Amino acid sequence: MKDSQKRTAKLRIGALGVITAAAVALSGCAAGAPQADSGQKTLNAIFLPADWGKVVQEKLAPEYEKETGVKVNVELVGRDAIHEKMATLFAGQDSSYDIFNVDYNWIPEFGKGGHLVPLDNALPDKEDFLPLSLKVATWDNKLLGIPQTVHPATLWYNGALYNDQTMKDQYQAATGTALTVPKTMDEWLTQVKFFNGKTFKGQKLSGWAAQAAKGFGNVHTWLSFAYSYGCKPFNDDFTKSTLTTSECIGATERWSEMMKYMPAGANDFTYDSVTTAAQQGSIATAIQWSWGQFATDNPSASKTVGDWQMTTIPAGPTGLSSAHLAEWVISVSKYSKNTEEATKFAVWLESKKNDVLQAANGGGDPVRASSYSAPTLTEQKLEGNGAARFRRLPVTLEAMKTAQPRPFFPGEETWETTLSTELSAISLGQRGVQEGLSRADEAVDKNLSQ
Known part of the structure; x- marks a missing residue:
């Protein structure tokens, strides 16, 4: 299916989603939704299958489980499919998923609908985030997503x-x-x-x-x-x-x-x-x-x-x-039964340490200003070539000063x-x-x- 057809289908799904999701909710659980292991607190998340989603699935989610005992199931889903799934789940107030990787231009849509958890009080060091990255994660003066990656x-x-x-x-x-x-x-x-x-x-x-x-x-x-x-x-x-x-x-x-x-x-x-x-x-x-x-x-x-x-x-x-500007953020569903734990995980993902780790593993460009001077990134060289691996970062940082969102x-x-x-x-x-x-x-x- 072509991109334009996907977009058209997605808009139609918005109208059908209420009926579909309501039926799913009445059945007791979403078809195919992940189920929590007995006795262990579990979060269910959907991320884009780009490198930043893969880093979360393969490295960071397992590390979080080791540190906290909380298991995070991460599904990797294509961009348009994420949007469709969110629209359907939210229409039915479905709690099957706690965390979503969100293209920032969806923030006004789902923010207006009241489907996302405000995260303003969750970040202890907002000043370290690139200002524009926070601005496009905000709707109606509420921070509804924690920036994960920017790429102007x-x-x-x-x-x-x-x-x-x-x-x-x-x-x-x-x-x-x-x-x-x-x-x-x-x-x-x-x-x-x-x-x-x-x-x-x-x-x-x-x-x-x-x-x-x-x-x-x-x-x-x-x-x-x-x-x-x-x-x-x-x-x-x-x-x-x-x-x-x-x-x-x-x-x-x-x-x-x-x-x-x-x-x-x-x-x-x-x-x-x-x-x-x-x-x-x-x-x-x-x-x-x-x-x-x-x-x-x-x-x-x-x-x-x-x-x-x-x-x-x-x-x-x-x-x-x-x-x-292109940017992806991490949002928490209002209908999650684990909003507090989901928020903790989202904040942990974008700590100073993990912002650098994601970039070092190919997971997009950093969202924190401090990461742009981190030696882990600035001192890396291409093996057998000598060129700086992250030679783009000064330009990315400069571009973020005047970049504009959709x-x-x-x-x-x-x-x-x-x-x-x-x-x-x-x-x-x-x-x-x-x-x-x-x-x-x-x-x-x-x-x-x-």
Whole structure:
């Protein structure tokens, strides 16, 4: 099933979830729900099957059981399936699961419904958390999730390519300027055009790559253009779509133009597609999550170990650089029969020690400011290469200063699906920028009025 179809199905499930979950609740227990071992306190949790979820399942949950005697069953479930399961369980006030790994843009939806436990008094050292990471875990002035990982979008560039003297000389001759890491969207476009079609280390290059698949990938890439152009997709109270402002049109025109310099099949590109292209050295630059750099340093899968560097998103016309933020948090179900113990586990997961441990094991970028100077991370080198394993962290920290979340309101999932459809039509040449954005405005306003 395509991403867009999954999103549509998910919205329908919201209406069916009340009936389904109520029937489940009346039956006494959820079908397939984990059962606690007799005599032992047990928590049931659902995490994303990304590395941060695997670290919890394989390392941290067993360690917590050793320390406390509390067993934590961790299921790894795909993103859309987590959302669907939460909606269904919450509709039936089902207590089968205590803890959920939550994409932050679900916080307004489930926070408005009153389904999550406020955690404001649970964190003794909030000041160590990155401010934005806490902000997007908060709804109606209540902290409803403890940040687990952040990964703002960053501009990746192949350092070996940018440092190649022959390539530098060719660029100087072609453009009259030195080849340096781009600071503005205009500089980046010039470089993308130059690199596109060039051959480097036996690989024919595309100028850049990013997520562009219909469903949500194209929206996530577009947002870094939009924010850096000063585009605000909504008015302040999320009652009207504002995608046809000059800023949004300018951002979309630039994004659409740059799609020409993506690899073949770009309109189906996912996170994994971008990662593979970077590993193969077939792209010069990319917009990709900061955390994803680890995959290019895997010698069993990558030809570009140690080569990829990153910088903040190039600035738009007004000098603003603002990345789209990705983040996952840990939330406790209001319907859990073990809210106190579940909260203790969530807090323990994001202690200073464990924030570093998760990052060191590939579990996303840290959520605590102190972790960014932890020697365990900053002093690690790639075996046989010498490059710093966590060379991305200074850029991640800088990007977090100006990064922005997806539109933070309860209808965000629906909004992404609606906008993604029009962005896909624009990138495929089926509609012009202004027509596509006007259609998106109309569709979003219709959804808001319902």
